[in-house]
Amino acid sequence: PTCTDNDGDTYAVEGGGCGPVDCDDTDAAVNPGAAEDCTDAIDNNCNGLVDTLDDTAVNCPLTCTDDDMDGYAREGGECGPVDCNDADGGANPGAAEICDDGVDNDCDGSIDEGCDPTCPDADGDGFLDAACGGADCDDSDAGINPGVAEVCGNAVDENCNGASDAECLTCPEGGLLIIKETKYNFEKNSLDVKGKSNVNTLLTLTNDQSGAVLADNIQVKGGKWKVRVKDLDHADAPEFVEVINSEGCFTDKEVKMENRPIQGGAYHDTDHDEEDDDEEKDD
Numbered sequence: 001p002t003c004t005d006n007d008g009d010t011y012a013v014e015g016g017g018c019g020p021v022d023c024d025d026t027d028a029a030v031n032p033g034a035a036e037d038c039t040d041a042i043d044n045n046c047n048g049l050v051d052t053l054d055d056t057a058v059n060c061p062l063t064c065t066d067d068d069m070d071g072y073a074r075e076g077g078e079c080g081p082v083d084c085n086d087a088d089g090g091a092n093p094g095a096a097e098i099c100d101d102g103v104d105n106d107c108d109g110s111i112d113e114g115c116d117p118t119c120p121d122a123d124g125d126g127f128l129d130a131a132c133g134g135a136d137c138d139d140s141d142a143g144i145n146p147g148v149a150e151v152c153g154n155a156v157d158e159n160c161n162g163a164s165d166a167e168c169l170t171c172p173e174g175g176l177l178i179i180k181e182t183k184y185n186f187e188k189n190s191l192d193v194k195g196k197s198n199v200n201t202l203l204t205l206t207n208d209q210s211g212a213v214l215a216d217n218i219q220v221k222g223g224k225w226k227v228r229v230k231d232l233d234h235a236d237a238p239e240f241v242e243v244i245n246s247e248g249c250f251t252d253k254e255v256k257m258e259n260r261p262i263q264g265g266a267y268h269d270t271d272h273d274e275e276d277d278d279e280e281k282d283d
Contacts (some may be wrong), residue, residue, distance in 0.1 A: 001016065002014065002018075003017075003019075004018075004025065005025065006025045006026065007024075007025050007026055007239040008028055009029075009030075009031045009033075011031040011032055012025070012032075013025045015200055017253075019242050020033075020046070022046065023046035024046075026167075029044065030042065030044055031046060032045060032046045035058050036057040037057065037058060038051040038057050038058065038060035038061065039059050043202065052223070062078055062260075063079075063273040064078075064093075067087060068085075068086050068087055068089040068092075069089060070090075071092070071094070072086075073086075076093075078208075079273075081093035082107065083108070084104060085103075085104075091104065091106075091107065092106075092107060093106060093107045095107075097110050097112065097115070097126065098112075098124040098126075098127065098268065099115035099120065099121045109170050110257075118132060118278075119132035119133055119134055120132070121134070123137065123138075123140055124142060125142040125145045126145070127145040127160075130160070130163075131139070132133045134158060136279075137160035143158065144156070144158050144160065144259065145159075145160060145247065149158075152172070153202075155211035155212065155243075157215055166216070175247050176196060176198050176249065177197045177203075177243060177244075177250065177251050178197070179193060179194075179204065179241070180194055180195045181193070181194050181195070181256075182253050183255065183256040184232070184237045184238075184256070184257055184258065185258045185259055186258065186259045186261055187258075187259040188259075189231055189232055189233065189234070190229065190231075190232060191228070191232050192228050193205060193243070193253075194226035194227070195224070195226075195243065195251075196223055196225070197223070197225055197243075197245050197249070199220055199222070200220070202218065202219065202220075203217075203218035203225060203227075203243050203245045203246070204216040204218070204243070205241055205242075205243050206243075206244070207238040207240075207241065208242040208252045209239065210238070214232070221277070224273055234261075235251040238255055239254065239255055240252055240255060241253060241255055
């Protein structure tokens with residue numbers, strides 16, 4: 001047979017008795033024996049498939065498909081752990097297994113593994129309810145469990161260690177937080193607290209006994225701060241208050257009661273200085 005091989009790559013354009021057809025006899029790098037290369041956008045191996053369309057292609061860019069945007073791709077390999085369900089952002093190798101949902105949430109090939117049917121995980125945070133021997137002190141809130149960080153100043157025990165804001169109750173070197181005065185006025189249903197703290201800190205005022213937040217994001221101006229909690233019912237008036245600032249300092253103080261009702265519905269008369277009157281005008 002006549003075999004035309006103009007580029008000298010040993011592959012001819014005729015095919016048949018001349019062997020596999022050379023689809024480009026002007027380029028010795030293009031022939032049925034070449035490797036498909038993703039960098040040049042041509043059919044290097046003459047199989048009709050170009051670049052990534054050819055499963056045998058080399059030098060192709062890494063493709064990581066993450067349709068549910070959960071940070072895990074379905075290709076695996078250099079793309080990381082395989083996402084077993086790329087249509088569900090809550091199912092991936094980094095997720096916690098959720099009990100009783102019939103889904104392989106953590107992509108380990110098993111469904112609802114490690115779940116105790118007698119002890120629920122109602123909020124799906126991977127920690128069983130403390131009421132039945134688990135470690136989750138609030139199984140209705142996925143943001144509260146032994147695996148989360150404690151948030152300072154909100155009187156909530158996020159990490160379930162039995163003490164709200166436990167990690168926050170230390171004052172860094174040079175820290176300052178003082179309550180100078182605190183009083184509750186029964187006649188006006190208002191609580192006034194003032195003191196000193198580091199500049200540029202924010203404060204949270206809580207009922208020291210119940211943990212209820214009375215005021216937050218209290219600003220410090222010139223090293224001093226004050227806050228008035230209005231419309232505070234007598235039944236909710238705290239005997240002690242605690243203040244925590246954003247640098248981790250805390251302190252508490254007994255509340256002075258003013259105009260406490262006596263028999264007959266009258267109020268005790270109490271002395272108050274001009275500074276208090278000025279504060280009321282400012283407020």
